Amino acid sequence: MTLEAVGFWVVAAVLLASSLAVVLTPNLFHAVLYLAAVLVTTAVVFLLLGSPFLFAVQLLLYAVGVMTIVVFAIMLTERLIGERIVQTSRHLLNGAVVAAAVFVGVAGFLIRAPRLVPHPAxxxxxxxxxxxxxxxxxxxxxxxxxxxxxxxxxxxxxxxxxxx
Amino acid sequence: MTLPPVAWYTLEAFIVLNAIILLVTYVTLLERKFAARMQSRIGPYYVGRPHGWLQPIADALKLMIKEDIVPAAADRGVYNLAPIVFLVPCMLIFATIPFAPELGVADLNIGVLFFLAVSSLEIVGLFMGGWGSNNKYALLSAMRAVNQIISYDLPFVFAALVPVLLAGSLQMSAIVTAQEGLWFVFYPLIGQLAFLAYLVATLAAENRVPFDILEAESELVAGFRVEYSGMKFALIQLAEYAHMLGTSFLGALLFLGGWLGPGPAWLGPLWFLGKAVLIFLLVTWVRWSFVRIRVDQILAISWKLLLPATIVLLLATGLVVATRGAGGP
Missing domain, CATH: 1.20.5 (Single alpha-helices involved in coiled-coils or other helix-helix interfaces)
Incomplete structure (x- = not known):
């Protein structure tokens, strides 16, 4: 396996783990931090694909902008005023079904796509x-x-x- | 000597990181001496006579052997991770800065954008520290930080984009090359105004007086890091000064011509360092001369003055570049 492939699998594992953590952790603030991890890791995927521009834009817009606003919203609504909001994932099963359906759709598309097409320079x-x-x-x-x-x-x- | 690329990169990163940490450590001494002189004091003197040149080392050793206290009610994971999350982007920003032609870790073609994106990531670590400490003051400080970052990120980016437009490139080395005829700070009117906006936005982005409401020693004690001690405190301090120094280097590169200067080529990095230190001292000078201003004043300066001014400046620069072409006057 090339170094690039190793990098991809590590990044993919982190991305998957933190995405799951976003929906599964009961602590809303932790969920936001995991979301930040997801967004930063996505940026790293862009970097692995050879697009530093998208990497920087992803960090600048999503990782920083969205993070800032989300955390601001939590801070204004949660601990300062009133009690803690606990994240309850009530529709976990439905979510899992939808996620599986999307995965099957994307995977089916990828499998049917012609493989081993030379990477366009x-x-x-x-x-x-x-x-x-x-x-x-x-x-x-x-x-x-x-x-x-x-x-x-x-x-x-x-x-x-x-x-x- | 032929090394595999991975080993070579590791070695290069090791050298650059350590050089930066040493530099940052000594910048704190510079600031203390400078502040002391401004107040007719001598400053650190006894540790490493004369002039206390061993003081930063002594400080680092002291912080390393101090007891590490974690507040009982803290969110332990977040609290412990925060200094590291805070430090990493502050070190990463040095990756794209070329210290001389061909002397740097990575001269990306979007260098300036990379710098801006990565440097603004420090806010995540700051939040984590402010929230994880589970302390009223720390949380207030983190809230103020959000406020300030939202407000000053845009003017900072716009001010930094003026030299980018003038040079017609986001690549750091290309921006320096474009200043061979004339440093952008001397570009008629546009240059000076953009440099001024850059300095003000730097002050705010680095939470320096007069924009230091999120540290505010006299009301919030020290803000988001009030609960940190020992090595974690040292990491946060290191990150803050590294960020400040990185922003000074960027300013020197964007406006003061980077490594350009009279003398032989090997003087380049020294010129660059000198210019960065000059910007750092300018910021320090402001820090020890002004008083802290109120939250609403800080927001008003950003949204009512700095943001419209930098947008107009950017439009004007675009007009100049469109009529006269990029790459210096």
Whole structure:
């Protein structure tokens, strides 16, 4: 096994274990920390696939941004005001069924896909291509996403304002 | 001598890590001496006469033999893991910094982005410390940290993007090469404003006075690390200073031309170190000159002044680059 394969299997094991921990741990704060581990490990998967740009963006947006907001929400709702919220995974069985179904779907797709296709040689530096694609063919999508975020921001402002 | 690549990388990482830890240790002495001089004191003197040059070593030894106390009500796993989670990103940021042409661990083509992404990960460790201690002050401090990080991450990134736009590259070495004609801090108007914004955002990102509400010795005692002692405390201190030093190196690289300077090529790393220390001293100077400001003032500075200003600055830079082309004036 090559070093890269070893790296992949280690990362995959960590990713799987921490994903399970996110849903199975009863402590909400621990769940958030495991989620951070999941997001960082996903970033490492991007790195293994040879895309440092996606690695950095994943860390910057998800690992940091989402973490910050989630932890902020817990801190504001939990220990400071009122008692602890315990995570209860009541629909564990249903979740397992859905997860298994998704796994079968993805695995079936992967098995039917032609294997041993030579890995297409990645461009030496894909970052400029991603940038051009975002302002070129996908400009409208990008703008719509921006609009969505602005709407979310306005909604947050609406809910957070003080009653007069 | 031919080594397998893995052994070679391990050796390289070992050397770089130890050099950085030594540097960081001595930066604390520099800060203490500098602060002392500002207050007409002498500062550390007796340990390692003259001028206390052995003081950091003595501090490290003292912290290592101190008793390690874990609060009874702490969330043990999180509490024990926090200093490590805090330290790792602060050390990783040095991976992409080239100290001279071809002298660095990895000169990624997205070096600046890597630095920004990894350096902001330290907040996770900070949370874990603040929450895991199960202490009112630590938790308050962690909350304030979230506040501050959300507020100052954006201006920091935008200020750092100005040199990136001017150089037309995210690669650290390419940014330095682009400054061969003119350091970006001397770029008319844009350079100075961006450097100023970078310094202010650095102060806030490093939780330094006047933005140190999350440490606030006089009200929160020491904030998120109040329950830590011994080696864990040492790790947190090390991480904080490493982060500060890393940000100084980035500032020197983005605005002050990195290793560029008169003299032979082997002087490059020394020039770079000197410039980074200069930024560090600037930040320290502010720290010992101003008082702490309030939470709402901190937020107002970020959202009402710094963020719009850096966005306008970024747009202006884009306009300049579009009309005159990237890569210096």
């Amino acid at each position: 990645a461009a030496a530096d894909a970052t400029p291509a991603i940038g051009r694609a975002l302002v070129g063919p996908f400009a409208v999508t990008l703008e719509l996403l921006g609009l969505l975020l602005v709407v979310a921001l306005l909604g947050a402002l609406y809910f957070a304002r003080t009653d007069e």
